[in-house]
Amino acid sequence: MSDVLLRTEGLTRHFRIGGLVSGQTLHAVDDVSFTIGRSEIVALVGESGSGKSTIARLLARVYRPTSGEIYFEGRPISRLRRRRQRLAYSGDVPMVFQDPYSSINPAYRVAHGIARGVKLHRRDLSRAERRREVERVLDAVGLVPGRELARKFPYELSGGQRQRVGFAQALAFRPKLIIADEPVSMLDVSIRIGVLNLMSELREREGVSFLYITHDVASARYIADRVLVMYGAHLVEEGPAEEVLQRPKHPYTQLLLSAVPDPRAPLGISDTSDVGEPPKVVDPPEGCRFRARCPYRIATCDTVTPLLRELGTARRVACHVATADDSADDFARLETRRRSAEV
């Protein structure tokens, strides 16, 4: 398996909301631990409010964790004191943002942001070398010819092209891991595939890992090696992409997959009584956060917060009810149990 590039341990981030006196705590991310290896694409799947965007910002050091730690190449990033070290980290782990219309400064040509990145992170290059590097990364993301596109202003480019510029900016640092926060959700459907393919290609050619954050499970299946599922600030399921998406063990993952529209498949059975009420993450009580919507709920779910446990090779699920049984009948058995619970 690949080397571990980044590891989080008990990562937690809370926000105080409301006034000083009657304030409440919003649990954006609670006790999340996972790893990302070299040349690996890991998808972080969840709905809005699940905590996935907060994790992106924690990894990019936009927020500091309330507790827990992030280790990059074995070293904790909270200990990065010197500016040079912090700069090196942001070069190794850059972020690509969701909104292609907001992530490039409209006042400058496209080359400007990329060139600044190169200048700050690779000081050894001369001006001519910098220019060549800008053209190289633009070519690498499919904006060919890089020399011409470098001179364009953002408003001359389409949404898909701007998003590629975002990737070019990240590539200019020679990163090891790119955090892509919903990079395609604001693009037209026909353009998304191009950008997703780009991520795969960058992984193949340049060996860059990706943390691909999305709410679109189908696109996660398309490019990811491993999938992490988040719900209510917790990590609830983890494993190889095909495994998790074809044989989901956590009831939330099952619900999510049953609700994803797939035009090529006949309409699946889904629990349509679930209207998608979001979990309570403000001052949440103990116990599983999915229990209000879970068809397999048992007494323990109300009082004990389930922790991730190993269920098979490289598979972890945070559920009291899920079993390690890897047979294809798993889902059917759970379906039967659910139906009998209804009766």
Added chain:
Amino acid sequence: MTEHEPLLEVRDLSVAYGSDRGPVVAVDHVDFELARGEFLAIVGESGCGKSTLLFALTRLLGPPFSGEIIGGQIIFRGRNMVTLSERQLRSIRWRELAVVMQSAMNALNPVLTVEAQMRDACKAHSEMSDDEIRRRSEEVLRLVAIDPMHLRSYPHQLSGGMRQRAMIAMALLFTPELVVMDEPTSALDVVAQRSLIVQIKELQAKLGFAVIFVTHDMSLVSHFSDRLMVMYAGQIAELGKTRQVFDKPLHPYTSGLLEAFPSIHGPNLRLTGIPGSPPNLARPPAGCRFSPRCPHVTAICREREPHLVDVEGDAVRCVLYNGRAA
């Protein structure tokens, strides 16, 4: 109106707006019909004109939405909406034709309770008494599976999904014949989306209204719409029964679009999407508007703009089928 007359007939509708660079035709000679109780999905990407078409249909063009109807007719229940005055329109709006806008969850007035907003709508379009209004409001909330006690809630006390359903409930206050929806589910998560669409279908079965559902997400409507209309660059590219369009897409844009959705359960193939971007409508390309991006483009495509032709019940605008006009 007989049972067999279409509920809505759109004939040769064109909408344009002015810009620094001359007139831009956002909707170009669109022609279609809608039967009673039918669920028509209109899909397309940004710039295809679907939202402009929707505003034109509901006569909501005008500041702040730029655009004017420059030609064609919209015949709703026998009357041409294009020529009606505001007063005449008001009697149709909400009673026979209701609209649910994009992010309707944000269209609710944050300082009024749900009850107050429903009352506003009722009073504006009818002479109902307060009692009748309250009873009707409770009824419509129950229809969308919201506890009527939420009549006294403010919008911020309801979740996004509930707000969306409340908007749909408001649209049903007078059991209209036609409900037009513009991306009503785009701000919801996948589970809420599925639940909402199923709910709309159930209401349709119960109350018999027709639905025009505008969305950019084809897969969302794949199991729910009766017919599917694919728009590209202001024109109808393809229009036919949903399953037919999905199983045998005729227009290269439709098949390209279908290909662009990665599958959850099928084989995980490499997809290519559609290269390029939609054309600049101020200066559309000569001939077929999709020709710069079409994998099957020929010389004729760049010269002649194809018309909509009927191929086995599916209307398609493509040179490939011109010889097969039914």
Added chain:
Amino acid sequence: MSAPAITTPLAPAPAAGSGPTEPQPRTTVGANLLRAVLHNRKAMAGSLLLLFFTVLAIFPGQIAPDDPQAEIYLPGLGPSSHHWFGTTSYGQDVLSQLIWGTRQSLLVAVAAGGLATVVAVLVGVSAAYLGGLADGFLSLVTDVILVIPIFPLVIVIAAYEKNAGLLTLTIVLGALGWSYGARQLRAQALSIRNRDFVDVARVRGERRLYVIVFELLPTMTSLIVASFLGAALYAVLAAAGLQFIGLGDPNAQSWGTMLYWAQNNEALGSGLVYWAIMPGVCVALLGAAFALMNYAFDEISNPALRPLPKLQRR
């Protein structure tokens, strides 16, 4: 394995020539600006007026028929072909005075307006970017200055230096006229600060000052220019006003001092109408020039304010 096999070489993303949905733009920012100005009637009118006054200010010697201070003519003459606006009570040519006076008025406008804008930018943008206590403090100062009745305060301050010269006027007006602009700039900076490219710059390692000066400010140029034009307008009127009531240097050659002298000599009452009115007209025209350009810049920077182009019926 879920990662698709890459068998084809990387397909290039299409060039912008295939048509993004946005219209094709000009190539340089300057050309864009010029085009915007030429198409906007207010901007055209404003810039022509401004150009006119600028020429007068730069070449007064070549344009004015006489030395403005020279008391060589018969006092109290009415308008004629020799003296378009007659002569003053001291026998000076009014037209020459007007022409020579342009320089001072324009200088004060630009200098005081510029100073006020610089302070507004510093205070407004820093408040927005720094946030927290710094923002609270700066906003408080801004609001206090905004609310204080400026004119009486300006009078009090200017009175400390009797016969305030141009420099004093500039400093006083600049130091008190920045608060309105600061509020506007702060509001805009706040909304831009939330755009992702600011985070992108921070995350790539830029220092805070760099982000403020090179990432934030360049996107605010339209508003900064509009702010400057507004401040210049205010400076023209305020300076003329101060000089009129006698707080300026009475020996200076400016429109405000002309008004002062005209007032002292009861010009209106003795029939020297043009001497009394023309300086005011000039102040108004220069002010109008700035105001017109201010509107125009608002429209340029905010397309929502532009008048909708008419649709041609087919």
